[in-house]
Amino acid sequence: MAAPYDLNDDSVVVIIGSGAGGGTLGNELAQKGIDTVILEAGGRHEAEEFINDEWASFGQLAWLDKRTTSGDWRVAKDFSGLPAWIVKAVGGSTTHWAGASLRFQEHEWKAKTNYGDVEGASLLDWPIDGEEMAPYYAKAEDKMGVTNTNGIPPLPGNNNYKVFEAGAKKLGYERVHTGNMAINSQDRDGRTSCQQSGFCFQGCKFSAKWSTLYTEIPKGEATGKLEVRANAHVLQIQHDDSGKVTGVLYADKDGNQHVQKARVVAVAGNSIESPRLLLNSETSMFKDGLANSSGMVGKNYMRHMTASVYAVFDKPVNFYRGTTMAGIVQDESRHDPSRGFVGGYEMETLALGLPFMAAFLNPGGWGREFTSALDMYDHMAGMWIVGEDMPQESNAITLSDAKDQYGLPAPNVHFSDHANDVAMRNHAWRQGTAIYDAVGATATYPTPPYPSTHNLGTNRMSADAKDGVVNKWGQTHDIANLFVSDGSQFTTGAAENPTLTIVSLAIRQADYIAEQMSQKNI
Amino acid sequence: MKIDTLNQGVNRRDFLAASGKTALGAAMVVGAGTLVVPSQGWGMELKSLKPETMATMIQMARDIYPHDRVADKYYAKAMRAHDDTGAGDADTLAMLEDGVAELNARAGKVGMEKGYGSGGYLDLGWEADRVAILRDIEDSGFFQAMRGSLVVGLYNQKAIWPLFGYEGASAHLGGYVERGFDDIDWV
Numbered sequence: 001m002a003a004p005y006d007l008n009d010d011s012v013v014v015i016i017g018s019g020a021g022g023g024t025l026g027n028e029l030a031q032k033g034i035d036t037v038i039l040e041a042g043g044r045h046e047a048e049e050f051i052n053d054e055w056a057s058f059g060q061l062a063w064l065d066k067r068t069t070s071g072d073w074r075v076a077k078d079f080s081g082l083p084a085w086i087v088k089a090v091g092g093s094t095t096h097w098a099g100a101s102l103r104f105q106e107h108e109w110k111a112k113t114n115y116g117d118v119e120g121a122s123l124l125d126w127p128i129d130g131e132e133m134a135p136y137y138a139k140a141e142d143k144m145g146v147t148n149t150n151g152i153p154p155l156p157g158n159n160n161y162k163v164f165e166a167g168a169k170k171l172g173y174e175r176v177h178t179g180n181m182a183i184n185s186q187d188r189d190g191r192t193s194c195q196q197s198g199f200c201f202q203g204c205k206f207s208a209k210w211s212t213l214y215t216e217i218p219k220g221e222a223t224g225k226l227e228v229r230a231n232a233h234v235l236q237i238q239h240d241d242s243g244k245v246t247g248v249l250y251a252d253k254d255g256n257q258h259v260q261k262a263r264v265v266a267v268a269g270n271s272i273e274s275p276r277l278l279l280n281s282e283t284s285m286f287k288d289g290l291a292n293s294s295g296m297v298g299k300n301y302m303r304h305m306t307a308s309v310y311a312v313f314d315k316p317v318n319f320y321r322g323t324t325m326a327g328i329v330q331d332e333s334r335h336d337p338s339r340g341f342v343g344g345y346e347m348e349t350l351a352l353g354l355p356f357m358a359a360f361l362n363p364g365g366w367g368r369e370f371t372s373a374l375d376m377y378d379h380m381a382g383m384w385i386v387g388e389d390m391p392q393e394s395n396a397i398t399l400s401d402a403k404d405q406y407g408l409p410a411p412n413v414h415f416s417d418h419a420n421d422v423a424m425r426n427h428a429w430r431q432g433t434a435i436y437d438a439v440g441a442t443a444t445y446p447t448p449p450y451p452s453t454h455n456l457g458t459n460r461m462s463a464d465a466k467d468g469v470v471n472k473w474g475q476t477h478d479i480a481n482l483f484v485s486d487g488s489q490f491t492t493g494a495a496e497n498p499t500l501t502i503v504s505l506a507i508r509q510a511d512y513i514a515e516q517m518s519q520k521n522i
Numbered sequence: 523m524k525i526d527t528l529n530q531g532v533n534r535r536d537f538l539a540a541s542g543k544t545a546l547g548a549a550m551v552v553g554a555g556t557l558v559v560p561s562q563g564w565g566m567e568l569k570s571l572k573p574e575t576m577a578t579m580i581q582m583a584r585d586i587y588p589h590d591r592v593a594d595k596y597y598a599k600a601m602r603a604h605d606d607t608g609a610g611d612a613d614t615l616a617m618l619e620d621g622v623a624e625l626n627a628r629a630g631k632v633g634m635e636k637g638y639g640s641g642g643y644l645d646l647g648w649e650a651d652r653v654a655i656l657r658d659i660e661d662s663g664f665f666q667a668m669r670g671s672l673v674v675g676l677y678n679q680k681a682i683w684p685l686f687g688y689e690g691a692s693a694h695l696g697g698y699v700e701r702g703f704d705d706i707d708w709v
Contacts, residue, residue: 052691055678158703166709195697205693315708320688322703354688358677366586366660366669367653374677375589378687439709 001035003227010261012037013513014248015268016234016277019092020502021486022268023212024143026228027220028510034517036226037260038217039250041233041269042088047214050095050203054355057202061095063088066410067272068400073415074448078363083413084303084452086270090230091213093270093453094499095203098325099183099210100348101146102496103137106130107335108343108388111492114335115342120418121390122300126491127463127472136504144182144210144503145189154178155185155194158322160349163313163381167435168329168347175330179348182210182499183323189215198351200324235406237265237281237290237482245290245482251406264481264513264522266474268506271301271455271488275397276411278459278469291459291476296469298397301413302457302493305387305421307429308350308447310361311436312376319351319381327383332431333495341423344495345387347432352382360450373445381436385428386454388495390418397458413452454498459488473512474505481522485509544652546584546594547644550577557598564595570608570615575622576601578643579668582625585652586669587676591685600675604667614667621664628655 005012013029015022018040029036042063051057062085069076069083076083087093107114109130112123141149148154155178157165168176183200184193194208207214220226231253238259239245247261267274275298279289289297327349334344352360354377362370373380395416399409417425429446436444462468465477474489476482485506487498494501516522551558552573558565568576576598583597608615626642632651633641646652659665676682683690692698 052693055674156704158698159706162704162706162709194699195693196699196703197692197697198703199691199693206697315706316687317706318687318702321692321698321701353690354683354686355674355678359673364669367656368588371588374686375591 002224005035005037005227007258007260010246011035011263013264013266014039014260014262015266015485016248017092017268017270017486018090018212018217018228019268019270019486020094020212020499021506022266023091023094023216024503024506025266025268025485025510026226027216028507029513030220030223030226032510032514033225034514038226038228039232039234039248039260040090040228040230042090042230044090044230047203047205047207050205052197052199052202052205054202054353061087061089061203066402066404068402068410068412070412071395071414071416073417075451079451082451084272084455085450086453086455090217090228091211094211095213096201097499098200099181100325100497101141101144101180101182101500104130104494104496104501105333108492108494118342118390118420120392121420122393123391124462124467124491127461133504136508137500139507140500140504145184147179147181147183147185148177149180153185155181155183155323155326157327158196159317160319160322160351160381161327163317163439164327164349164383164435167439170438171435173329173331177328178326179328181326183326184208194323196322198320198322198324234277235408237277239283239285243285243479245479264483266483266485268485270486271458272397272411272413274484274486274488275458276399279399280408291469291478291482293478294466294468296460296467298458299393300391300457300460301395301397301415302389302391302490303415303452304454304493305345305389305424306449307385307425308382309429309432309436310380310382310445310447311441312373312443313379313381313440314442316378317381318378320353324351325349325384332428339427341420341427343388343424345385345424345428346495347428348384348386350382350384361445361447373443383432385432386495386497387424387428388493389421391457391492392418456487456490456493456498459484461489461491474509483509483513543644544581544647546581547577552577559594562594566598566602568605571605571618575619576605578622578625579604581644582656582668583672585649585656587672588649592682596676596679596682599679600672603671603675617664617667621662625655
């Protein structure tokens with residue numbers, strides 16, 4: 001058969017979501033000749049339609065369906081209806097991401113073993129390790145064109161990087177560079193090099209930053225074996241009496257409902273929607289939702305320990321010019337409990353436009369303390385801090401009493417910091433501030449976390465079926481032909497931006513699905 | 523929305539009546555359903571809010587996010603949305619009118635205590651006095667509605683971006699690769 005596929009074609013693999021996990025898996029399967037349908041809840045906006053305007057772009061791309069929040073994180077107070085800043089569009093959050101592409105460190109695959117028992121944390125070792133993942137990381141880095149790998153030169157440092165680098169080196173940091181970025185530093189794979197437009201988060205209009213939207217998806221479509229159906233919002237995964245999944249119910253852009261039959265279903269809707277879909281798919285046979293015999297669907301929600309530091313100088317920086325996140329200090333990413341916490345964090349350059357700086361610098365803040373910072377906007381430098389947070393069973397995606405536009409329970413996102421997260425954030429704020437003080441900052445601003453961009457862990461991978469939702473291949477422990485293909489598989493979060501690992505897992509998962517299909521196991 | 527440009531002078535009577543007020547309070551002339559600032563050459567017609575209420579809200583907006591290089595008309599433009607909302611929503615209109623009445627009552631008290639004489643929010647000449655009142659009400663729905671609307675309503679006006687040194691969209695100019703993405707030389 002060839003794309004497009006009939007609703008009753010039960011030989012297809014259906015993938016829910018078209019981002020880093022779903023978009024990559026779709027292309028990988030199509031390249032192997034497997035008939036694949038990606039159902040994407042959002043619309044298809046090609047790169048030239050992206051908007052260099054923060055709020056307008058947010059309206060174009062962000063996932064704004066009903067969500068509720070709880071827990072003691074500040075996001076629940078400041079942005080109670082917006083727990084996460086992720087995307088509803090073809091390409092998913094790879095349209096919005098910054099491009100930072102870091103491999104996990106060896107110790108991070110075995111957090112439980114290496115960190116020991118951390119009170120209140122539900123740590124677990126991944127059932128895979130760095131050696132097993134190395135060839136898939138290599139494939140992903142080549143696919144995505146990651147700088148400082150495969151002989152690809154680094155990106156040039158922008159103004160924000162210059163300040164960051166000078167401060168970091170004065171402080172004695174050694175692992176300081178412009179990052180491993182999935183942004184072309186030279187023309188590659190039919191895409192141009194970075195034009196330093198400064199709108200990475202709004203979708204790269206030059207397609208210099210890797211996104212499944214204009215790489216994996218058109219490559220998959222070119223095989224004739226991949227159909228991407230946009231504006232197809234999956235409401236429920238269906239199963240037969242034997243407990244195998246048989247297809248999915250989705251709503252099209254007019255709200256009309258259809259069932260797409262399937263041989264295999266892979267869920268890749270990000271760590272809020274993926275568990276919500278499994279929970280909303282409850283039946284008399286699976287009363288707690290699909291693939292939830294462990295009770296772990298939705299649990300152990302992680303969002304990375306995050307924070308920012310902005311600093312003002314007596315001379316202009318114009319930090320909004322150029323690549324949003326091409327700068328990193330890696331010295332603090334090590335595991336070194338002498339700092340008062342387990343795990344580590346990365347410091348990465350970050351700039352926001354004026355409208356988003358006003359929204360995120362100090363949410364709820366006002367008065368001259370607030371405006372004197374913004375008055376110095378063009379004299380500002382900035383960094384984002386991202387570190388490993390502790391999984392906690394009580395941090396969870398659950399079904400809210402609130403309903404979405406289809407009348408289905410909306411997701412509630414509950415999060416509270418672990419003491420380790422707080423200790424790490426305080427350390428990171430001190431070090432980040434010290435970097436800017438070292439080059440003469442006249443004011444510094446320790447900025448709280450934004451709505452989550454790294455949503456992880458809510459269908460976690462475990463060796464033992466009682467500890468998690470999926471096995472080492474992302475296959476659910478309970479249902480052989482149901483897979484999870486996004487960051488919700490993460491057993492623990494590690495310190496690194498997750499996309500490279502999501503893509504690597506998807507490449508590896510495609511090999512496994514193809515093998516299992518050919519052996520008629522699924 | 524439309525902020526109408528005017529071409530009128532300030533007469534001596536307006537000026538004398540204004541002494542002791544905030545700069546904005548002194549400059550504004552309130553008419554039936556209109557608010558005019560002749561010296562700054564703009565004015566607005568109101569659909570739902572009393573002009574005196576809008577005048578106070580514009581001052582309050584500046585006190586919440588005071589940028590001395592940003593002209594009053596941009597704060598007025600941000601506040602205009604509340605007048606539009608109030609026209610179709612009696613609850614919102616009442617919340618805003620009541621909120622401003624409360625603000626004026628508190629300002630009158632402060633004015634008497636400090637010997638400025640009784641008056642409203644616009645009669646408190648020092649920002650610190652006004653901000654102290656706002657701190658007392660910052661958890662109220664009225665204050666939060668005002669502050670929340672300003673975050674987008676003020677800072678998303680492209681006309682003020684150059685005052686902050688923000689250049690906005692760049693792709694149509696080819697990004698900054700040839701236009702100074704790495705041009706600082708002081709570090």
